[in-house]
Every structure is written in C-alpha cells, then in structure tokens.
Amino acid sequence: MGEMEELRKEADNLKDQITEARKVVQDTTLQEAVAGTTLVGRVQLKTRKTLRGHLAKIYAMHWGTDTNCSKLCVSASQDGKLIVWDTLTTNKVNAIPLKSSWVMTCAYAPSGNMVACGGLDNMCSIYNLKGKDGNVKVMRELAAHTGYLSCCRFLNDSEIITSSGDCTCILWDIETGTEKTIFAGHLGDCMSLAVSPDFKMFISGACDFTAKLWDIREATCRQTFSGHESDINAIGFFPNGNAVITGSDDATCKLYDLRADQELITYQDSGIMCGVTSLAASLSGRLLLAGYDDFNVNIWDMLKAERVGVLAGHDNRVSCIGVSSDGMACCTGSWDSFLKIWN
Amino acid sequence: MEEGSRDQGQQCVGTTDPEEDSPNTIIYRKIEDVIMRLQDEKAGGVAIRTVKSFLSKIPSVVSGADIVQWLMKNLSIEDSAEAIHLGSLIAALGYLFPISDHVLTLKDDGTLYRFQAPYFWPSNCWEPENTDYAIYLCKRTMQNKARLELADYEAENLARLQRAFARKWEFIFMQAEAQVKIDRKKDKAERKILDSQERAFWDVHRPVPGCVNTTEMDIRKCQREKNPQKVKKSVYGVTDDTQTQSSVHQSLPSQPSRKPTREDVQKEISFLNMQLDRHCMKMSKVADSLMSYTEQFMVYDPLASTVEPSNPWISDDMTFWDLEASRDPSQHRVKKWGFSLEEALKDPAGRDAFLKFLESEFSSENLRFWLAVQDLKRRPLENVAARAQEIWQEFLAEGAPSSINLDSHSYELTSHNLKDPGRYSYEDAQEHIFKLMKSDSYARFLRSNIYQDLLLARKKLLSKMENKASPVILCTRMISTTADQSIIFS
Numbered sequence: 120m121g122e123m124e125e126l127r128k129e130a131d132n133l134k135d136q137i138t139e140a141r142k143v144v145q146d147t148t149l150q151e152a153v154a155g156t157t158l159v160g161r162v163q164l165k166t167r168k169t170l171r172g173h174l175a176k177i178y179a180m181h182w183g184t185d186t187n188c189s190k191l192c193v194s195a196s197q198d199g200k201l202i203v204w205d206t207l208t209t210n211k212v213n214a215i216p217l218k219s220s221w222v223m224t225c226a227y228a229p230s231g232n233m234v235a236c237g238g239l240d241n242m243c244s245i246y247n248l249k250g251k252d253g254n255v256k257v258m259r260e261l262a263a264h265t266g267y268l269s270c271c272r273f274l275n276d277s278e279i280i281t282s283s284g285d286c287t288c289i290l291w292d293i294e295t296g297t298e299k300t301i302f303a304g305h306l307g308d309c310m311s312l313a314v315s316p317d318f319k320m321f322i323s324g325a326c327d328f329t330a331k332l333w334d335i336r337e338a339t340c341r342q343t344f345s346g347h348e349s350d351i352n353a354i355g356f357f358p359n360g361n362a363v364i365t366g367s368d369d370a371t372c373k374l375y376d377l378r379a380d381q382e383l384i385t386y387q388d389s390g391i392m393c394g395v396t397s398l399a400a401s402l403s404g405r406l407l408l409a410g411y412d413d414f415n416v417n418i419w420d421m422l423k424a425e426r427v428g429v430l431a432g433h434d435n436r437v438s439c440i441g442v443s444s445d446g447m448a449c450c451t452g453s454w455d456s457f458l459k460i461w462n
Numbered sequence: 463m464e465e466g467s468r469d470q471g472q473q474c475v476g477t478t479d480p481e482e483d484s485p486n487t488i489i490y491r492k493i494e495d496v497i498m499r500l501q502d503e504k505a506g507g508v509a510i511r512t513v514k515s516f517l518s519k520i521p522s523v524v525s526g527a528d529i530v531q532w533l534m535k536n537l538s539i540e541d542s543a544e545a546i547h548l549g550s551l552i553a554a555l556g557y558l559f560p561i562s563d564h565v566l567t568l569k570d571d572g573t574l575y576r577f578q579a580p581y582f583w584p585s586n587c588w589e590p591e592n593t594d595y596a597i598y599l600c601k602r603t604m605q606n607k608a609r610l611e612l613a614d615y616e617a618e619n620l621a622r623l624q625r626a627f628a629r630k631w632e633f634i635f636m637q638a639e640a641q642v643k644i645d646r647k648k649d650k651a652e653r654k655i656l657d658s659q660e661r662a663f664w665d666v667h668r669p670v671p672g673c674v675n676t677t678e679m680d681i682r683k684c685q686r687e688k689n690p691q692k693v694k695k696s697v698y699g700v701t702d703d704t705q706t707q708s709s710v711h712q713s714l715p716s717q718p719s720r721k722p723t724r725e726d727v728q729k730e731i732s733f734l735n736m737q738l739d740r741h742c743m744k745m746s747k748v749a750d751s752l753m754s755y756t757e758q759f760m761v762y763d764p765l766a767s768t769v770e771p772s773n774p775w776i777s778d779d780m781t782f783w784d785l786e787a788s789r790d791p792s793q794h795r796v797k798k799w800g801f802s803l804e805e806a807l808k809d810p811a812g813r814d815a816f817l818k819f820l821e822s823e824f825s826s827e828n829l830r831f832w833l834a835v836q837d838l839k840r841r842p843l844e845n846v847a848a849r850a851q852e853i854w855q856e857f858l859a860e861g862a863p864s865s866i867n868l869d870s871h872s873y874e875l876t877s878h879n880l881k882d883p884g885r886y887s888y889e890d891a892q893e894h895i896f897k898l899m900k901s902d903s904y905a906r907f908l909r910s911n912i913y914q915d916l917l918l919a920r921k922k923l924l925s926k927m928e929n930k931a932s933p934v935i936l937c938t939r940m941i942s943t944t945a946d947q948s949i950i951f952s
Contacts, residue, residue, distance in 0.1 A: 126727040133734035144742045152749030159766060167775040186787060207774075223682060230840070239681065269682060275840055277885075284682065294843050310682065317804075336886060342737065349488055350683075359755050361748075368488055376752075378743035383752075390539045390548055392492045403759035404752070405766050412489070413551050414674075422756060431547070435674050445786065447764045448775055454678075462765060462775050 141381045149374070149383040153422045159405060162418050162428035164449065168209050170458035174198040177438055177452035178238075179224045179270075184444040188231035192441065194452055195225035195236050203227075203234065203248070206443075206450065206460050215246055215255050221267075228273040233258065235279060237268030243281045245293055259296045263289060270312045272321070274335070280321055282309035288323050290335060300338045304331060310352050316360040324351030330365050332377060344375040346382045353397045357421075358404045364421075366395030372409050374421065386419045388426060397439045402446025410437030416451055430461055486679070490555075490585035497557050500532060501577055508532050513574065521651050523561060523574040530570045546570055554676045556584050559662035564613060564670045566662070576655065582663040584677070590667050593634065594697045596623040598664060600638035601645075610657065615671050637700055663697070758801055761794075770794070789814070796916045803896070803904045807832075819912045820903060827864035828895050828903070831857045835888045850883035858891075868894060 175198035183191040190207045199220030203213040221239035228234065237243040243261040250256055266285030273279050274290075278299070282288045288302040288309055307326030314321045320341070324330045330351055332342040344363065353366035357374070362383065366372045372386040372395055386407065393412035400407055400421070407419040408430075416437055418428035435454035442449050449461045500507050508528045513520045526549075533545040549568030552558060553575075559566055561574050568575070582588070599620040602610050612620065627634060645653060669675050722730075760766050764773060771781050785792055791811040799806035799815070806812040813833070820826040834853050841849055857866045858876065868876070872894050879887035907913055914920070 123724060123727065126724065126731065130727055130731050130734060133731060133738060137734065137737055140738065140742055144744045146744050147746045147749060149745070149749050149752070152746060153753060156753065162765065164765065221681065267682060277843060308682070336889065340733065342740075357752070358759070359751075361751065370488075370492075376743075376748045379745055379748045380737070380740065380742050383745075383748070389537045390544055392489055392496075392548070393551070394489065401763050401765040403756050403763035403766055405756040405760055405763060408765075413547065415547070422753060429544075442765070445764070445783075446762070447769075447773070447782075449765065455674075460775065462773060 141379070144379055145381075149422070150424065156422055158423050158425060159420045159427050162406065164418075164428065164430055164461040166432050166459045166461055167448070168206060168460040170194070170202075170204050170206065170209055170460070171456075172202055172211055172214070173200065173456045173458075175220075175456060176435075176454040177456060177458060178222060179236075180439045180441055180450055180452040180458060181225055181227045182441045182443045182450065183227045183231050184229045185231040188227070189444050191227070191231070192443075192450055192458075193225050193227045193234045194439075194458055195222040195238075196456065197221065198456075201225055201234060201236050201246070204458070206448065213248060213255050217244070224268060224270045226271045226273055226279070228276055230276050232276055233273070235271050235273065237271055237281065239267050241265065241267060241283070241285075243268055243271050243279065243291070245279070259293055261289075261291045261293070261296060261298075263298050266308065269308065269310050272312060272314050274314065274318055280312060280314065280335075282312040282323050284308040286325065286327075288312060288321070288333070290338075300335075302331075302333050302338070302340070304340045304343075305329070307350070310350060311354045313355045313363075315356055316358065322354050322356065322363050324354035324365050324367075326350040328367070330354055330363060330375065332363070342377065342380060344373075344382065346373055346375075346385075347371070349394070353395055353409070355398055355400055358400055358402060364398055364400060364407060366398040366409050368394035370394055370411075372398060372407060372419070384424045386421075386424050388417075391417065396437060399440045399442045399449065401442055401449075408440055408442065408449055410440045410451060412436050414453070416440060416449075430459075432459055433457065487585065490583070493552055493555065493557055494583070494585065496533075496537070496552070497577065499536065500529070506536070510577075519651075520561065520574065520654075522655055523576050526560075526569040526571055526573040526575055529558070529568060529575060542570060554666075554674060556582065556662065556666035556676070559658070559665065561658055564661075564665050565673060566665055566669075576658055576662075578662055579656070579659045582659055584666070588663075588667065588697070589677075589694050590664075590697050591694060592623060593627070593700060595619070595664065595668055596627055596634050597637045597641065597698055597700070598660070599623065600634055601641045604638060604642050605645075613670075619668065637698060641698055762798065791916065793917060793919050796913070799913070800908055800917070803900045806904070806907075815912055815916060816904075816907055819907045819910050822910075822912070823903070823906075825903060827857060827866050828899050830864060831866050832892060832895055832899070835892045838888065839885045841885070846885055847883045850880060850887055853888065854880055866891075866895060867898070 173194065173196035175196050177194055177196045180192055180194040183189060190205060191203055191212060192206055193201060193203045195201050197220055199217045201215040201217060202211050205212050217236065219238060219240040222236050223238035225234060225236040232249045233245055233247055235243055235245045241262065241264045244257055245259040245261070246255050247258040248255055261281070264281065264283040264285050266283045269282050269284060271279055271281045277293050279291050279293055280288060281291065286303070286305045286307060286309060289298050290300040291297065292299050305323065305325040305327050309323050309325045312321055312323045319336065320332055320334055322330055322332050328345060328347045328349060328351065330344045331340050333339070334341050347365065347367040347369055349368035351365045351367045355364050357364060361377055363375045363377065364372060370387065370391050370393060374383045375381065376383050391411065395409050395411055397410040398407060405421055407421045408416055409419065410416045414433050414435060414437060416430035417426050419425065420427050430451065433451065433453035433455050437451050437453050439452040440449065447462060450458055451461065452458045499505065501510065503509060508524045510522055510524050513523055529549055530542060530545045533539055533549055534542060539545045546568055553566040553568050556578055558575050558577050561576050599612065599616060602612060624631060648656065667677055769782060772779050774780055774782050789811050795809065799809060799812045806816055817826055817829055820829050838846065838849050838853065856862055857864050868891055872890050876888060876891045
C-alpha cells in the first residue's frame with residue numbers, strides 16, 4: 120500500500136514542522152518569565168460550611184452563575200439524587216430524585232432555570248427548576264450517545280454540550296431534543312469539558328491523554344494538546360479564555376496556551392502520587408485548586424507552579440471542585456458524601 | 463529506579479501483566495517503586511529489625527517514625543504532616559500495615575509496621591470473593607491463639623456469612639481446615655509474618671466499618687477494564703463455580719480500536735496543515751499577557767487577597783454582595799471597567815455608563831445593536847425569527863432609524879443569514895461591531911467625564927463638600943469642575 124505509506128509520511132512530516140514552529144516561538148519559558156514575580160503567600164482556606172444530605176459518593180457539583188443564584192450550587196450523588204443547595208444557609212432548595220442512580224455529572228444553567236445530569240444511562244436529562252406548579256420535572260431526555268455521559272455544560276437555556284465515554288461530544292438543541300453537532304476526534308473516552316468565557320468554544324479532555332479545543336459554530340476541532348501520560352480527568356479555561364488547564368491520572372496538571380499552541384508549564388510534586396480528579400481556577404487565574412484521589416485539594420500558584428496551600432478535610436477522594444462566579448468561595452465534593460465550602 | 467513519569471510500555475516490578483492493567487496501575491507502580499526503595503536497606507532504606515517484646519520476638523518490623531523520616535528525606539517532602547498523609551495512603555492501599563491494628567494509617571511514632579508480601583499487592587488485581595473471606599474468618603476461629611481472635615466486626619461478618627452460605631458451609635469449613643493444615647507446616651516466625659500479612663490483606667478488601675475502602679474504583683474507569691470477563695482468582699486456590707460476578711462492571715465491552723483508514727489519515731493531514739498555517743504567538747508575549755492579567759485581577763480575587771468591606775462567609779455580613787449588585791458602583795468596581803471592554807459590559811452599571819457616554823456622542827446605535835443581539839440569543843425559539851427581523855429593521859435595513867456601519871462582506875453574510883433567521887444569524891455582525899467599539903469608542907469612554915467622574919468619585923466628593931460649604935471651599939469647587947465651564951469669580 121504505497122499510498123498509505125506516503126500519506127503517513129506526509130502526516131509525520133507536518134507533525135515535525137509543527138513541532139519546529141512551536142520551538143521557534145519559545146524565546147523563553149513561563150518559568151523564566153515569572154522568575155521576578157514573588158510567590159503568592161501561603162493560602163490557608165477554612166471550611167465555612169459543610170453540606171450534609173447525600174447518602175453516597177458525590178460525583179459532581181456545579182455553581183450557579185446568574186446573580187439570583189450565585190450562592191446556589193447543584194450536586195449529583197450515587198444515591199440517585201440531585202440536590203440544589205443554598206450554600207450560605209446550607210438549606211436544600213431542591214432534592215430531585217433520579218431515574219438512574221449511576222449519575223456522573225451535573226450542570227446548572229447560566230440562567231438558573233434548569234439543571235442537567237447524566238451517567239451510565241448514556242442520557243442527559245434536563246430538569247426545569249421553575250415549573251409552574253413549583254415541582255421539578257424532567258423537561259428533556261437527550262439520548263444519542265452510545266457511552267456513559269461524563270460531563271455536560273449549558274450554553275444557554277436552549278443549548279447544552281455533553282461529553283461521553285463513546286469518545287464524542289455533542290451540542291444539543293434542548294427545545295427539540297436533537298443533536299445539532301457531533302464533535303468526533305478523540306480516540307478515548309471523553310472525561311470532561313469546559314466552555315470558554317465567551318461561549319464560542321469549548322475544550323474536552325479524554326482518555327487518549329489529549330485535550331481538544333473545538334469551535335462550537337464551525338463544528339471543527341481547532342487545536343489538540345498532548346503531553347499527559349495518562350487519562351485527562353479534568354479540564355478548565357484560564358479566566359481570560361486564552362489558556363487551558365488540564366488534570367490527569369498521571370498526578371500532574373498542565374497549562375497550555377491557545378495562542379502559543381503548546382504547553383506552558385506542569386504542576387507536579389514528588390510527594391504527590393495520586394491522580395487529579397477535578398480542578399478550578401480562582402477569579403484572577405493566579406491560583407489553581409486541584410482535587411486529588413488522595414482525599415486532598417492542592418492549591419498551586421499558577422504562574423510559579425509551586426504549591427501554596429492544601430485543603431485537607433475530606434475522608435475520601437475529592438471528586439469535584441468549583442469556584443463560585445464572584446470568586447468568593449470554593450466548593451469541594453467528595454466520595455465521603457459531603458460538600459464543603461472553603462475560603 | 464526513577465519514580466514519577468513512566469513510559470506506558472515499560473513494566474516495573476514484575477507481577478503485573480499489561481493486558482490486565484487495572485485503572486489504578488499508575489499509582490500502584492509509583493508506590494511499588496517507593497516500597498522497593500524503602501525496604502532496600504543496603505541502598506538507604508529503613509532498618510527492618512526484630513524487636514523483643516515481653517517473652518517473644520517480633521520479627522521484621524520498622525517504626526512509623528522511621529518511615530516518616532525516610533519519606534521526608536528521600537521524596538523531598540518538607541512537611542511531616544504531608545509525609546504522614548502519603549504514608550497513610552500507602553498503608554490504606556495495602557503496601558504496609560501496623561502489626562497491632564486493623565486501621566491502616568501511618569503514625570509518626572514508635573508504632574511498629576510491617577511490609578506487605580508482593581503476593582498480596584493490589585497490583586495483582588485482587589477482587590476476593592466472600593467465599594474466600596468466609597474461609598479466612600473460619601480458619602481464624604480454628605486456631606487457638608490470642609492474636610488471632612476475631613474483632614467484633616469480624617465476628618459479625620462471620621455470622622452474616624454463615625447465614626448467607628448456609629448451604630455450602632461444609633465446603634467452606636473443609637477449605638478452612640485444609641488451610642490450617644498448610645499453615646501448621648510452616649516455621650513459627652514465618653507464620654507470624656504471613657498471618658499478619660494475610661490479615662492486612664483482608665483489612666484492605668474488607669475494611670473496618672468506618673474506614674475508606676481503597677479498592678473502590680471510579681465507575682467510569684471500570685468500564686474500560688481490558689478484560690472484563692476475567693475469572694476472579696481465589697486467595698486460597700478455591701475453584702468454585704458459584705462465584706458471583708458483579709453485574710455493573712462487566713456489562714459493557716470495551717471500545718474496539720479500529721485501524722486508521724486512508725480517509726482518516728487524509729483528514730489528519732488537512733488538520734495538521736491548518737495547524738501549521740496558524741500563527742503561534744511568542745512565549746514571552748504569552749507569559750506577559752498571563753502575568754498582567756493575574757496582576758490586574760489579583761485585588762479582585764477573594765481567594766488570593768482580602769476583600770473590602772469583609773468576606774461574607776466569615777463575617778456573615780452581606781454588604782460585599784450588596785455593593786456588587788448596586789447600580790451605584792464603587793471606585794473599585796469602576797476601575798475594572800478600564801481593564802477591557804468585555805469587563806465593562808459584564809457589569810450592568812458599566813453598560814449603563816458606556817451607553818450614556820455614547821448617547822452624548824450620538825453614536826449609541828452600535829452598543830444598542832450589540833445588546834439587542836445578546837438578548838436575541840436568550841429568547842425562546844418561537845420569538846427568535848420575529849425579533850431577528852425587528853433588529854434588521856431597526857439597525858440594518860435601508861433607512862433604518864439606528865443605522866449601524868457594517869462592511870459589505872458582513873452585510874451580505876448577515877442578509878443571507880436572515881433568510882432563515884436563527885439565534886446566531888448576527889454572530890458575524892456582532893463581532894464586527896464589538897471590534898469597532900473596542901478600537902474606537904471605548905478608548906474615548908475611558909477618557910470621558912462620565913467615566914472619570916465615577917472612577918475618581920468626583921460627584922461623591924463634590925456632594926460631600928457641598929455639605930460643608932464655606933466661601934473658600936466654594937471657590938475651590940468652581941475651579942475643579944469640568945474644563946468647559948468658565949469660572950465665574952471676581
């Protein structure tokens with residue numbers, strides 16, 4: 120098959136050229152550039168609230184963003200419940216029973232009107248929180264994935280993006296309940312996704328050890344970032360939307376820049392052996408909070424790549440983490456069935 | 463042996479077969495590296511010795527303090543609490559254990575620990591059945607030794623298992639007897655060690671109530687186990703055809719990987735070409751942009767700096783949020799509008815101020831168009847088409863009352879989109895208008911009185927001064943008002 124060989128050679132040649140192009144712009148490294156910056160002082164956050172109510176492992180949580188619900192968050196647990204919490208009073212605003220208890224993800228719509236969840240049922244279920252009679256009901260069941268639903272994020276009340284164990288991500292139209300766009304390209308289960316601050320792009324992390332940047336309207340993959348040595352479990356945008364942060368089973372987090380098209384820095388420590396399960400950036404982007412399998416959250420100075428704090432309070436794996444939209448508080452969820460609010 | 467990054471293809475300590483890799487393989491290998499080094503006395507490992515206790519000897523033990531010290535020194539861990547945390551993790555996974563406790567944690571004192579036998583390492587993919595556990599508990603009751611007495615929770619477990627396996631208890635009893643016979647043949651000291659290692663194995667797989675079960679796996683990773691149909695091996699070599707299979711973990715086959723076709727490679731080539739065409743920004747520029755962004759926003763980051771007036775989570779005082787939501791913005795908040803147009807438009811008060819400024823310049827149509835399009839994207843589907851037409855009529859049609867300036871290409875594209883109007887019909891136009899505002903009006907806005915007054919809190923200062931009016935101050939006030947007002951003063 121001479122043609123296949125030639126094509127592969129062409130692909131390899133292009134890959135080499137791209138590596139060269141990336142090297143050319145490396146007039147410095149992030150580490151050198153920040154040499155003059157002082158390390159952020161030791162960050163000591165305390166647990167301000169503990170949210171009790173789930174009876175089994177918590178797999179996911181997500182903060183509300185709208186000003187009316189900026190202190191609200193939703194959590195999903197293997198006890199088959201979605202709970203919407205008022206994190207200030209610790210009251211449960213809604214406790215939604217699910218058809219399938221094998222839930223792996225949940226999301227809060229930016230408007231505050233809906234929540235979504237999904238898991239081993241391969242579906243994304245949308246719940247209307249503002250129903251006329253006050254009851255929370257299933258509004259839509261988005262079914263098309265052939266693998267488990269690992270993550271979902273609303274763009275607005277009529278569009279949602281999901282990632283799945285079937286290696287694809289899908290943009291759905293909630294009103295019609297149909298798939299608008301299928302984003303295929305990953306060679307392993309998609310574990311996590313995050314939407315850019317301007318809502319025009321999203322990134323996905325997968326078990327093929329790469330992260331991909333997708334253009335939502337053009338329906339194409341813009342860039343691929345590699346470097347991790349194992350599954351990418353968590354992914355997020357740097358607050359200005361120009362860089363991507365990933366967390367992996369290889370016990371490291373990495374920062375990739377979109378415009379330089381390459382990795383800027385790795386967050387690792389010889390004393391950390393467990394995989395990263397979740398991550399969130401603080402409002403300014405200076406701090407990176409990452410949850411690990413060893414029950415702790417490590418806080419990193421994102422520029423200097425040094426640890427500046429630890430949140431130790433959970434008795435089992437930290438499975439999810441999120442920073443509220445005003446940057447005031449960090450929420451962690453764990454397999455120990457509790458959520459904690461820190462600042 | 464190097465710890466940390468590993469090549470996926472290499473094998474470390476001998477026992478695991480890459481084909482049977484469990485999702486936790488990476489961490490097991492890292493810890494096994496550490497354990498091997500820990501036990502290697504010649505290469506700087508801890509001293510494993512026999513300790514004399516009352517009338518007997520305790521073979522092959524090491525103190526918790528020694529382990530903590532070794533971890534701190536050899537893994538460059540500065541904080542002992544961190545070393546204890548890591549050591550406890552290693553214990554909880556089953557690689558070392560306290561000889562006199564079922565709870566697997568590491569203590570930084572004279573508590574004695576022993577290393578687990580490689581046979582029992584978690585990397586061997588153990589998923590021991592309840593039949594094995596029953597055999598184990600049963601044989602413990604057969605041996606008349608104080609140290610083998612069952613703990614309360616173990617006695618309860620045994621009772622439950624006896625009920626569950628009532629019909630095949632004879633079989634289990636016989637297996638237990640056989641195990642006791644085998645054990646008796648071993649050397650006394652060796653048995654002490656093996657008994658403790660066996661107990662530690664069960665402490666991992668049947669933990670004390672209240673302790674974390676570290677063998678639990680993330681169900682998303684379970685799905686990908688390469689050999690989901692594998693027969694579980696028995697600790698005691700028991701082949702039992704009534705062995706249960708956990709239904710959840712074995713239902714789905716793993717994704718078959720297919721060979722890339724010619725089309726796949728061609729797609730890859732066009733993707734790579736696109737990547738190559740893209741302009742890469744210099745690292746120095748990227749670094750600068752990241753540093754300046756974090757620097758600008760650090761004072762607004764409650765997790766990195768203290769916020770005024772107080773952190774509501776700590777003080778239970780809502781003033782901070784009230785200030786943020788008010789239409790009368792603080793100087794601190796107004797300063798943010800100067801960082802970028804995006805920041806200004808994020809804040810409702812910022813939108814108001816910018817709109818007011820543009821109205822004073824008779825050029826508010828751009829912002830009003832931008833806001834109208836943002837609103838369009840949030841409308842329910844049934845209203846979208848009508849609203850899109852309204853926007854066209856207001857801003858883009860010939861003779862439109864609030865005519866905006868689009869280049870011909872964008873105009874054509876938008877006009878085309880409106881044949882089948884949708885939420886995103888104006889995306890291109892909106893981007894153009896945004897860029898226009900950013901490069902033109904925004905800069906002037908920041909220099910304008912409307913913005914500067916808010917930034918320097920001039921109006922507030924003025925009203926404060928008015929309350930303390932005196933002739934001298936009155937003059938000062940008149941001089942400091944806006945430049946185009948002449949000073950009436952004689």
